[in-house]
Amino acid sequence: SHPSLPRSLSFHLANKLCSSTLLSTLLYDLFLASLTAHPSLRAAVVADLLAARARDPACVGFSHCLLNYKGFLAIQAHRVAHVLWAQNRRPLALALQSRVADVFAVDIHPAAVVGKAILLDHATGVVIGETAVVGDNVSILHHVTLGGTGKAVGDRHPKIGDGVLIGAGATILGNVMIGAGAKIGAGSVVLIDVPARSTAVGNPARLIGGRKGDSDKDEDMPGESMDHTSFIRQWSDYTI
Amino acid sequence: SHPSLPRSLSFHLANKLCSSTLLSTLLYDLFLASLTAHPSLRAAVVADLLAARARDPACVGFSHCLLNYKGFLAIQAHRVAHVLWAQNRRPLALALQSRVADVFAVDIHPAAVVGKAILLDHATGVVIGETAVVGDNVSILHHVTLGGTGKAVGDRHPKIGDGVLIGAGATILGNVMIGAGAKIGAGSVVLIDVPARSTAVGNPARLIGGRKGDSDKDEDMPGESMDHTSFIRQWSDYTI
Amino acid sequence: SHPSLPRSLSFHLANKLCSSTLLSTLLYDLFLASLTAHPSLRAAVVADLLAARARDPACVGFSHCLLNYKGFLAIQAHRVAHVLWAQNRRPLALALQSRVADVFAVDIHPAAVVGKAILLDHATGVVIGETAVVGDNVSILHHVTLGGTGKAVGDRHPKIGDGVLIGAGATILGNVMIGAGAKIGAGSVVLIDVPARSTAVGNPARLIGGRKGDSDKDEDMPGESMDHTSFIRQWSDYTI
Amino acid sequence: SHPSLPRSLSFHLANKLCSSTLLSTLLYDLFLASLTAHPSLRAAVVADLLAARARDPACVGFSHCLLNYKGFLAIQAHRVAHVLWAQNRRPLALALQSRVADVFAVDIHPAAVVGKAILLDHATGVVIGETAVVGDNVSILHHVTLGGTGKAVGDRHPKIGDGVLIGAGATILGNVMIGAGAKIGAGSVVLIDVPARSTAVGNPARLIGGRKGDSDKDEDMPGESMDHTSFIRQWSDYTI
Amino acid sequence: SHPSLPRSLSFHLANKLCSSTLLSTLLYDLFLASLTAHPSLRAAVVADLLAARARDPACVGFSHCLLNYKGFLAIQAHRVAHVLWAQNRRPLALALQSRVADVFAVDIHPAAVVGKAILLDHATGVVIGETAVVGDNVSILHHVTLGGTGKAVGDRHPKIGDGVLIGAGATILGNVMIGAGAKIGAGSVVLIDVPARSTAVGNPARLIGGRKGDSDKDEDMPGESMDHTSFIRQWSDYTI
Amino acid sequence: SHPSLPRSLSFHLANKLCSSTLLSTLLYDLFLASLTAHPSLRAAVVADLLAARARDPACVGFSHCLLNYKGFLAIQAHRVAHVLWAQNRRPLALALQSRVADVFAVDIHPAAVVGKAILLDHATGVVIGETAVVGDNVSILHHVTLGGTGKAVGDRHPKIGDGVLIGAGATILGNVMIGAGAKIGAGSVVLIDVPARSTAVGNPARLIGGRKGDSDKDEDMPGESMDHTSFIRQWSDYTI
Known part of the structure; x- marks a missing residue:
């Protein structure tokens, strides 16, 4: 019915x-x-x-x-x-x-602005704060925090661009900008802006280079391709 | 009624x-x-x-x-x-x-000793073990663990001093002492004592210096001021 | 009744x-x-x-x-x-x-293969993917992820050997092998194989040496001994 | 809302x-x-x-x-x-x-036809069968049965006219007609047609005379006036 | 507890x-x-x-x-x-x-006044109206109605004296008085006062004689003795 | 499943x-x-x-x-x-x-003995006491009471023979025997034994004659035939 x-x-x-x-x-x-x-x-x-x-x-x-x-x-x-x-x-x-x-x-403040074509995979433990903004075509794994940085009222949470992929357990704090098509590695703690199409990993997070090309094609957007593979390859390179 | x-x-x-x-x-x-x-x-x-x-x-x-x-x-x-x-x-x-x-x-063993004026912010995933002690005016973010280190019975969990701030996803293991007014960064893994009024960040956690002054005024207590801002500034310095 | x-x-x-x-x-x-x-x-x-x-x-x-x-x-x-x-x-x-x-x-895909004598301690936030395999006598703390690495169908999750101990908040991604008797430190992000009886810590995880002897006795299996103590000692050494 | x-x-x-x-x-x-x-x-x-x-x-x-x-x-x-x-x-x-x-x-078969402006007062125990028809402006007290008379399929339940009042515990069985404006006394067992504007009481029920006038005014309809008083007076006369 | x-x-x-x-x-x-x-x-x-x-x-x-x-x-x-x-x-x-x-x-209007040492036996279907009064030591079987007689507001329900026994399915309507120690037969429809220590049976109810003696002793009170036996004997006599 | x-x-x-x-x-x-x-x-x-x-x-x-x-x-x-x-x-x-x-x-004491092929039709308000016995192929309508007669412990409830039909609202009280194939009219109050294959109606109940023939064939058993029709015809005759 x-x-x-x-x-x-x-x-x-x-x-x-x-x-x-x-x-x-x-x-x-x-x-x-x-x-x-x-x-x-x-x-x-x-x-x-x-x-x-x-x-x-x-x-x-x-x-x-x-x-x-x-x-x-x-x-x-x-x-x-x-x-x-x-x-x-x-x-x-x-x-x-x-x-x-x-x-x-899953704890999302009702004032938070969330785009469309969002995947919250597994989802347990996700926290998204009051002034956070999440773009379209974003994928967010479990235990991800888009959190604030103090007790002052005001715009104090992350802004996530279109097509971003945020790995499991990543913590992004403060009014920082994660550019379109960026990747945030699992377990990263991000306190700084991350440029579009770049990758941030580690605690505290470091940038590990952008990606070739600047196409806007869907397959290039990690939030859609879920391309952990290349991400891991990059990181594995980094960890050596 | x-x-x-x-x-x-x-x-x-x-x-x-x-x-x-x-x-x-x-x-x-x-x-x-x-x-x-x-x-x-x-x-x-x-x-x-x-x-x-x-x-x-x-x-x-x-x-x-x-x-x-x-x-x-x-x-x-x-x-x-x-x-x-x-x-x-x-x-x-x-x-x-x-x-x-x-x-x-939220998993808190009934034997754990918890002070007053406690803020468990968001709270999902917090674990506090049997012999843990939490002081007054402490703020603990989500996904924080105050855990043990083995299968031996006995005093095996952290002791958190007054006015401590513990960031999201921090894991503190073993019978370690987190001194009054200390800050533990988000995502940190802490296996060692942290002196009063100092800050620990990273996995594994490192100390990144104390703070100016030694006042006991409330505004200096990160558990009360929720002063992630200075903490992030310190850490950002550290990450450069 | x-x-x-x-x-x-x-x-x-x-x-x-x-x-x-x-x-x-x-x-x-x-x-x-x-x-x-x-x-x-x-x-x-x-x-x-x-x-x-x-x-x-x-x-x-x-x-x-x-x-x-x-x-x-x-x-x-x-x-x-x-x-x-x-x-x-x-x-x-x-x-x-x-x-x-x-x-x-706790999010475990029904296709995942899990052995016996398993301890999921505290358990909140554990995620185990579709093609993961967990051996016998394994201990897994809360917030642990055995996750995948992309959107391709196929064998894409970790294989955990017998007697492994995985600390709180550890994230293991991809079709990697964690050898029997290995230890994974709390908060680690593991993207690579970890040999039997070795220890991996950090984000990204690094190996910090094996253990003396090669006995198969139960007391040597961290999944059973829950021996965080030696693990922490090792890591503390590493962190200095 | x-x-x-x-x-x-x-x-x-x-x-x-x-x-x-x-x-x-x-x-x-x-x-x-x-x-x-x-x-x-x-x-x-x-x-x-x-x-x-x-x-x-x-x-x-x-x-x-x-x-x-x-x-x-x-x-x-x-x-x-x-x-x-x-x-x-x-x-x-x-x-x-x-x-x-x-x-x-209250057990009313879904096929039963029920009019509007119905009062089921107290209601406990009311049973209305499959082929029963209830008119408009009818008042039915608790424990009233509009029941059938055997195991044959077909039209086998009472037809209740407009403005009828049926007292508590009355049992009306079979395809009988209770005329408009009739009263059925409490506890009556009715197996026969009851003419319009007349009153039936007793077990088995007997008719105890109609009412003066033939007005169709509302105040004359016992289903609306709930006029047990005159009904009781009539019956009391009858019982002497 | x-x-x-x-x-x-x-x-x-x-x-x-x-x-x-x-x-x-x-x-x-x-x-x-x-x-x-x-x-x-x-x-x-x-x-x-x-x-x-x-x-x-x-x-x-x-x-x-x-x-x-x-x-x-x-x-x-x-x-x-x-x-x-x-x-x-x-x-x-x-x-x-x-x-x-x-x-x-069981439908008892909150305004009804009910004494103490009351037994509502089986109880299904009992209805007690707004202005009813029930004394002490009364026993009321199931399907009993203490009901009203019309749509006028005011004192319109029965008054039940101490020690009364009301049999299953009895219907008592109107502001009538059931005297102390009276018995009301099962299935009776009572529209008239019933004197103390007397018995009323039938539909409509008739009085079938008082009882020997006028003692106020408990054993004489049918509400307490539950003496259906003599009641039935009396009635059986009556029915011949 | x-x-x-x-x-x-x-x-x-x-x-x-x-x-x-x-x-x-x-x-x-x-x-x-x-x-x-x-x-x-x-x-x-x-x-x-x-x-x-x-x-x-x-x-x-x-x-x-x-x-x-x-x-x-x-x-x-x-x-x-x-x-x-x-x-x-x-x-x-x-x-x-x-x-x-x-x-x-529906209130049936667990000690009551109930046969098989029983139909409790509509069922609301049925009460069956502790020492009652109900045979096979019995049909009992709603509001039927098989009740006791006092406060003495012991065998005090009706015994219902095979194939009996008990109409809606009938009250049978005391250790009486309702013979096989008997019919009890709706609303009857029965305080006496009812012979096999006979019919009892009214309050108090009277016998209104047996039935032709003495066959034990199923179609003659009112509990199975649900033959209210003939029952009503008989009663209607009686009420004239």
Whole structure:
């Protein structure tokens, strides 16, 4: 009885996120109303599904992603929380953030701006702060932090360009810019800007050179190619 | 119908942590009884609320913290588990620890000693071992481990001084001492004592110099000032 | 009314993992049927219990582990998911993986091959990919990733030998071999093969020498001895 | 977030009737879709609310009825089940009937035809069979049965005219006609037609005379006037 | 952890009556607060337990009654709803009435005045209206109605004297007086006053003579003696 | 994953009857163990299914009955409670009785002896006492009471012969014998023995003559033929 994607997604998210104070019926209503009212939200859902299918070899189909990927589900819940935040329904937006943090262990502030065609792979432990901005076609592995640097209010979180790939456990802190098509190695701690199409690895992170060419073709975007291989090759070179 | 803080907190924690074997009514009763019997527990709750409000720019009010901060809630559940442990009601204390680890992904052994005015920011993945001691006015980011170093029973976990700030993903292992007012950089792996008011970064961690002055004023305590900024500046210097 | 270990375990797992779409009765039936049909599964459960008791000084008894250790429970759920995967009941296997990832924040692909006498200590954030293989007598701390390196289908995850110890937050990526009895330091990022009985630490990881002797005795296996002490000593030497 | 009556009613019914196999989100969706698609359903809901308010002195307001009256809620659930039955979605219609029978102890076959402005007062134990027809402005007390008379398929249940009042515990069996404006005394067992505007009492029921006048004014309709008083007076006369 | 009767009863009632909008923690708190504040409530609970033990041969102990008797539990929930009604917390009182009607199929208006040492045996289907008064030492079987007679507001429900026994399925309508020590036969429909120590049977009910003596001794009170036997003998005589 | 009838029934009953203290996994285990151990139980389940299909024109199939008929489900739960009672597991048997009384509003004492091929039609409000005995091929409508007559322990409930039909709302009290093939009219109050193949109607009940012939053929058994028609004809004659 849930023929369309917005209904299926709302149904599934509501059942996963409901609690004694956020009833599933209320959440279903909320998700469905947001998805119905905002075509851009629906487009982003589709783009995220296509991204998971294209980039994750373990993804065996759209329904597998829709039903089982906590990263996908956490992003969609964030998209709705972001709409609520923009509507100044902040207590509900924050309650939704909190519930996603409990259920999926993914903590994205509702004010954070997130693009489309995003893959949150495995997703456990991802933290994205209030003033962070994430571009399109970005892939973020688990345990990644886009965090702040103090207790001052204001613009204090990273800006992630289009097509960026951020490896597992990477920590990016402060209002730094990660340029389009950059790669951040697993476990890196990044406190500085990273130029477009370059690679940063290590703790603290160092840049290990850009890549040949300056094409904007999709296959060159690590957020889409998930090209850890070349990244690892580069790093292995570096580690010798 | 829950006018006072102990009742609100007990009510909220019970509903978040209840399971098929730990009924919410039982948990409510347990939390309320502990908070009623121990004024020091109530004082610590208030101190933690004030700490979250003062140190986290994303915290929009006490009720936001009380309702939505898994780190705050996990610490309060630990305080009750610690009381149970001291009363030799160990199976219940361990069941509570386990339930907090499931619901909030925060794993604090009930025997661990935790001070007051603690901020567990984001909190996912925090692990604090059996013989760890955490002082007052400490701020601990997500994915932080205060772990042991082997299978021998005994005092085997870190001791964290007052006013310490521990960055996201830091791993501190063994019965080491982190001195008052020290800073531990994000992603650091610390296996050695860190002197008071000094900073440790990297994997493995290295000390990168103390700070000017030796004042005990609050603003100098990184656990309270959340002064990642200077920390990052220091580290950035170091990384050049 | 649950006298035997398989019944107790099935009962407990079913109540922890049930959801609105995976009813506890269905899960109980599924777990009990798998444990009854596969003696090797039952043997692995017992071996894991004994491993937790022997290696974790905070483990106060078998029932404590059975009731409260999310790592132990996550591994047992994986064992059943793995059976389902082998029976080509893949949607159910993937749903179970997803549910374990939500409830325990442990994400193990059902196709991954996991040996016996495994300790997943604390367990939050562990990710083990589709083509990973884990030997016997292995101890894995929390936040450990055995991950892939791109979007190509195929054998792309680590192979962990018998008796390996992997410290908290270590990230091992790609189809690399971690030899029997090796140690991987906390927070390490490993992209290369690690020879048997050697130790790798750092980000990126470097080898810091083997160990004296070549005995196969249990006490020499770090996965069993949990000998972080010598490991830390070695690393501390290295860090000077 | 449920401004309109259909949403409030769907929300409330879904939360009351949900079970492990009829999720609240599914029910909410189902109720809201039916109420949205059928204006006559919405009109009947309003008429029933007005009827409860007008006829039941214990009804303190519309929201009291909407939230708390199991008879009102059971009728609305039946209206939706009846739509499902007409759409040939019979297993779902029967599941809904069964769930209403469990939760409210009101058992109305989805094929039964029920008019508008119906009051099911107290409602526990009401049974209405497959081929029963209930007119408009009818009031039915608790424990009332509109039942069949054998195991033959076919038209075998009572037909209740407009404005009828059926007292608590009355049992009406077989394809009999209860004429418009008739009264059936509490505890009566009725196996015969009852003429319009007449009164039947006793076990087995006997007719105890009609009423003066033949006006069609509302105040003359016992289903609306709830005029047990005159009914009792008549009966008391009869019992002497 | 629930040593005293008020705590056990509050715990048990809260778990039985909780719903998505009446959380068990809230109910527990409510029941415990009422029982703690009103010694007469606690005395009535004890008197009801003693009554069930003394009068119901199927009652095998106090805990059996406390855990399993829906009539006992429904009465205690009513006592709390009655306190709420007197405190002018009417929406909550009505919500509690409604929930008891759903869960136990016992519908007692919170304004109804109910004495102590009451046995509601089996209890399903009992309805007691807003202005009804029930004395002490009364036994009421299942399907009994103490109902009203129209839609006028005002004193319109029966008054039941001390020591009355009301048989299964009896319907008593209107502001009639059932005198102390009277018996009402099963299935009776009573629309008239019944003198003290007399017996009414049939539909409509007729008086079938008083009893010898006018003692006030307990053994003469049918509400306590549960003396259906003599009642049946009398009636059998009558039926010849 | 529940191929056989015992598994399906156990699964379904467990999900319907589970509560915070009777977990569904425990109930599933209990039902499945009883059904597996007692072939006569399984035979009775099948006989009851066949009876519902044959006698209830509204029954559209076995799965409809298995899923939705509260009378069928209540009887099966009673069969298991009866086994527990015989095994001297009385607290569990009584808890199960109580839970069935809450969920289905059917209250059958676990000691009551119930035959096979039983139809409890609609079922709400049925009460069957501790020493009652019900034969085979009996049909019992809703609101039927097989009750006791006082507070003395001992054999005090009705004995219902094979093939009896008991109409809605009938109340049978005391250790009376209802002979094989008898019919009890709806709403009757029966305090006396009823001979085989005769009919009793009214309050108090009177016998209204036997039936022609004395065949034991099934079609003559009202419990199987559900022949209310002739019963009504007889009664209608009687009422003139």
